Amino acid sequence: MSHFSPTAAVSYFFNYFLMKGVLVTIGLTVAAVVGGLILGMGIALLRMSSNPVLAGAARFYIWFFRGTPLLIQLVVIYSGLPQLGIKFSVITCALIGLILNEAAYLAEIVRSGFMAVSAGQREAAWALSLSPWVTFRRVTLPQAFRLMIPPLGNSINSLLKATSLASVISVEELMRRSDMLMQEHFQILEVYAAATAYYLILTSVWDAVQRRLEKHFGRSSAAKTRRVRTSAPVAQASVEARA
Amino acid sequence: MSEISMTTTEGATVEPQLREVPAVRMEAVYKHYGDFTALDQIDLKVAKGEKIVVCGPSGSGKSTLIRCINHIEKHDEGLIYVNGVELDHQRKNIDAVRRDTGMVFQSFNLFPHMTVLENCTLAPMTANGMSEAEAKDLAMHFLTKVRIPDQAEKFPGQLSGGQQQRVAIARALCMRPKIMLFDEPTSALDPEMVKEVLETMKKLAEEGMTMLCVTHEMGFAREVADRIVFMNEGKVVEQAAPKEFFKHPKSERARTFLDQIIH
Ligand SMILES: Nc1ncnc2c1ncn2[C@@H]1O[C@H](COP(=O)(O)OP(=O)(O)OP(=O)(O)O)[C@@H](O)[C@H]1O
Ligand SMILES: [Mg+2]
Numbered sequence: 001m002s003h004f005s006p007t008a009a010v011s012y013f014f015n016y017f018l019m020k021g022v023l024v025t026i027g028l029t030v031a032a033v034v035g036g037l038i039l040g041m042g043i044a045l046l047r048m049s050s051n052p053v054l055a056g057a058a059r060f061y062i063w064f065f066r067g068t069p070l071l072i073q074l075v076v077i078y079s080g081l082p083q084l085g086i087k088f089s090v091i092t093c094a095l096i097g098l099i100l101n102e103a104a105y106l107a108e109i110v111r112s113g114f115m116a117v118s119a120g121q122r123e124a125a126w127a128l129s130l131s132p133w134v135t136f137r138r139v140t141l142p143q144a145f146r147l148m149i150p151p152l153g154n155s156i157n158s159l160l161k162a163t164s165l166a167s168v169i170s171v172e173e174l175m176r177r178s179d180m181l182m183q184e185h186f187q188i189l190e191v192y193a194a195a196t197a198y199y200l201i202l203t204s205v206w207d208a209v210q211r212r213l214e215k216h217f218g219r220s221s222a223a224k225t226r227r228v229r230t231s232a233p234v235a236q237a238s239v240e241a242r243a
Numbered sequence: 244m245s246e247i248s249m250t251t252t253e254g255a256t257v258e259p260q261l262r263e264v265p266a267v268r269m270e271a272v273y274k275h276y277g278d279f280t281a282l283d284q285i286d287l288k289v290a291k292g293e294k295i296v297v298c299g300p301s302g303s304g305k306s307t308l309i310r311c312i313n314h315i316e317k318h319d320e321g322l323i324y325v326n327g328v329e330l331d332h333q334r335k336n337i338d339a340v341r342r343d344t345g346m347v348f349q350s351f352n353l354f355p356h357m358t359v360l361e362n363c364t365l366a367p368m369t370a371n372g373m374s375e376a377e378a379k380d381l382a383m384h385f386l387t388k389v390r391i392p393d394q395a396e397k398f399p400g401q402l403s404g405g406q407q408q409r410v411a412i413a414r415a416l417c418m419r420p421k422i423m424l425f426d427e428p429t430s431a432l433d434p435e436m437v438k439e440v441l442e443t444m445k446k447l448a449e450e451g452m453t454m455l456c457v458t459h460e461m462g463f464a465r466e467v468a469d470r471i472v473f474m475n476e477g478k479v480v481e482q483a484a485p486k487e488f489f490k491h492p493k494s495e496r497a498r499t500f501l502d503q504i505i506h
Contacts, residue, residue, distance in 0.1 A: 123315050124352035128366035128418060129341045138365060142356050217356075 004189050012181060012194035021177030022198050028094060028163040028173060029202075033156055035099035040106030047111055058107070065104035071165050073097045078169040094166040102159055109151045113144035146217045153210035157203055174198055264327040266291045266422050266453040267312055272321035274307055274477075281307045282318065283477035291421075294454045296464040296485075299474035300500055305457040308474065309424050312455065313344040326421060342370075345415030349427040351407045353399040353414070359386070360395040363414045370418070378417075385413040389443050405436030409443055416447075423447065425456040459504055465489065473497045 012018060047058035065073070074097040081087065088096065117140050125135040167176035178195040182188050267289040274282035281304045289295055297305045310316040311323060314330055314337045323330040325340040354362050363382035367373040373381070386392045389409035391402075399407050408428055415423065425444065429437040441463050448454055448467045458464065464471055464485055471488040473481045475496045481488070492498045 118350075118352075120348060120350055120352040121354065124346075124348065124354070126315055127313055127341060127344070127346035128414070129338060129370040130366055131370065134365075134369045138369070139354055143354075146356065 004193075005187065008187050008190040009193040012187075012191050013197055015181065015194070018174070018177050018181060018194060018198075021172060021174040022202075024171065024173040025160070025163050025175075025198075026202070028098060028166060028171070029156070029160045031095055032098035032102050032159055032163070035095065036102030036106050036159075037110075039099060039103035041110050043103055043107035044110035044114070047107060048114065062104045062107055065101050066108075070097065070101045070162055071168060073101055074165060074169050090169060090171050093169055094163075094171045098159070098163065098166070101162075102155070105155050106152070109148050109155060110144075112151075113148035114140060116147050117143045142217070149210065149214050149217060153206070153213075156210075157206060160202055160206065161199065263291055265289060265324070266293065266326060267455070268322075268324040269311075270322040272311065272318045272323060274304075274311060274316065274318050280477050282311065285321070285477075285479055287472065287479060287482075289422075289453065289455065291453055292451050293469050294448050294452075294467050295456070295470050295472055296468040297455060297457045297472045297474060298459060298461075298464070298500070299480070303474040304477040305474055306426050307477075309346075309426050309455055309457055312422075312424055313341050313346055315346070342418065343420060344422045344424055345418060345420035346424045347408070347411050347415055347426070347428045349430050351399070351404075351411045351431070353407055353411055355399050358396055358398055359391070359402070359410050362399065362410060363417050366414070367417050381417055382413070385416045386410070388416070388446075389413045390439075403436060404432045405439045408432065408436075408440045412440075412443055412447070422453045422455070425454065425458065427457050427459070429458065429460060461489070461504065473500070475500075 043058045043061055046054045047062070049055050049058075074094065077088070077097050078090070078093040121139055121143065122135060125139045130139065163173055164175035166173055167179065170176065172180075174195055178191050182191040185191070265288050267287065269285050269287040272282055272285040273280065283304075285308060287308075297308060299305055307316055311318045311330075312325060314332075317332065318330070326343050328336050328339045328343075330336060330340055353359075354365070357365065360379065360382055363386065364373075364375065364378035367378040367381055368375060383392055383395065386395055389412055391406055391409055391413075394402055394406060394410070399410065402410065412428075428444070429440050432440065437460070441460060444454070444456070444463070445467055454467075456463075456468075468485050470482055471485050472479055473488065473492075473494070473496075475494075480494050481492070481497055483493075488497070489501065492501055
């Protein structure tokens with residue numbers, strides 16, 4: 001075979017079997033983002049806590065999951081844990097692995113978002129007698145969230161592609177189903193062209209969503225352009241020095 | 244009680260403001276940052292309606308002093324009473340004190356993601372349970388007072404520094420504080436905007452607000468302050484009426500300080 005058949009590629013693109021794989025990929029991504037965000041926020045809170053044991057545990061978690069490949073994590077959960085008598089379904093294994101891994105990244109994103117909100121904002125809220133909940137919900141969170149959107153977007157983009165690793169533990173998502181089609185028909189380029197197109201569509205749709213979010217939450221970003229005078233000359237000077 | 248003492252014995256009548264609970268009373272207050280003593284045995288009494296200007300060299304503890312009064316900074320030792328409520332680190336007392344005090348910061352600290360109006364209505368609605376309509380009326384009342392009612396729908400970042408600081412004052416006033424604390428409210432402003440903020444503060448002073456202002460605006464101090472509190476190295480070095488303080492500073496440190504800032 002020394003040619004590429006566009007029609008075959010198109011037919012794989014509309015292959016029902018492959019489309020179902022796309023849905024599994026989307027499902028894995030959404031579940032991992034939601035689960036990862038919830039767990040990640042918890043870990044970020046622990047990481048910021050003044051209790052050294054809790055903060056240390058959160059640091060260890062982040063260090064561990066960011067320091068090892070997702071592939072190993074998935075394989076250990078899928079094939080290693082049964083050795084200890086712990087066994088989950090394939091899809092559960094994939095979700096556990098993806099959520100645990102994503103949470104480590106999101107925890108750092110959440111934490112840096114909150115750290116970037118100036119202490120003055122919280123002090124102003126206290127001085128106004130706002131309750132801790134209102135301070136969090138109306139003052140800190142919206143500002144932190146706005147700062148989190150760009151790194152959050154990147155992380156979700158990576159996650160979308162990282163779900164393909166679940167194919168290794170036989171989750172029938174887009175990648176795995178592409179492999180299956182390929183082994184059946186031996187049209188390697190055609191099948192992967194279809195899969196590549198799906199990944200590009202998914203990441204592009206997410207990019208568009210991310211831009212909308214940035215626009216929506218950045219509606220008052222003009223606030224960032226005018227700075228308090230005391231800090232301006234310094235910032236200005238450093239910009240000029242680099243130029 | 245005070246009324247009884249006034250009517251029974253003629254000779255024992257005390258000056259009204261002396262009988263009153265002071266707005267702020269600090270007794271032997273200390274604040275440490277590690278080994279560093281930021282407040283070193285502060286004794287200070289501020290009567291209701293009194294206007295105090297706190298000045299002193301950089302790092303002398305002016306901000307720390309004023310921030311201890313609404314417990315944004317925790318003092319380590321000593322007693323602080325605000326309108327008779329002891330700031331003893333108990334939640335309910337801290338809340339009570341914060342309701343009585345408003346604070347204006349050097350860097351404004353407006354909430355950048357909310358409009359000017361939302362900045363002003365947030366606390367009245369969430370902390371005082373006011374309806375949105377009531378809170379808006381209240382906010383417009385104070386925004387009018389600081390002369391920027393037309394900017395209500397803008398975001399803080401769209402305003403000049405002077406306008407932002409006036410919004411910050413209005414926002415604090417919306418909680419109807421009895422004491423206003425200012426920490427260098429004009430230090431971050433371009434010179435041409437300093438005046439509009441000082442005018443607003445003067446107006447507030449004329450209405451009888453109790454005020455503690457950290458500021459190096461000596462013209463303002465001369466005109467508005469009842470008393471100048473001069474700090475150095477965490478201590479209150481001297482306190483005097485502005486006239487007295489500017490003409491005859493008692494300490495050497497105050498003399499050199501005045502020489503530096505007046506030139
Ligand atoms: N959070 C902190 N940790 C450690 N040291 C602090 C902290 N806050 C203030 N200090 C120190 O306490 C001292 C008093 O600070 P403070 O901010 O009260 O001074 P200030 O009189 O307001 O000075 P300025 O005119 O520069 O605003 C300074 O030496 C400062 O470095
Ligand atoms: Mg200061």
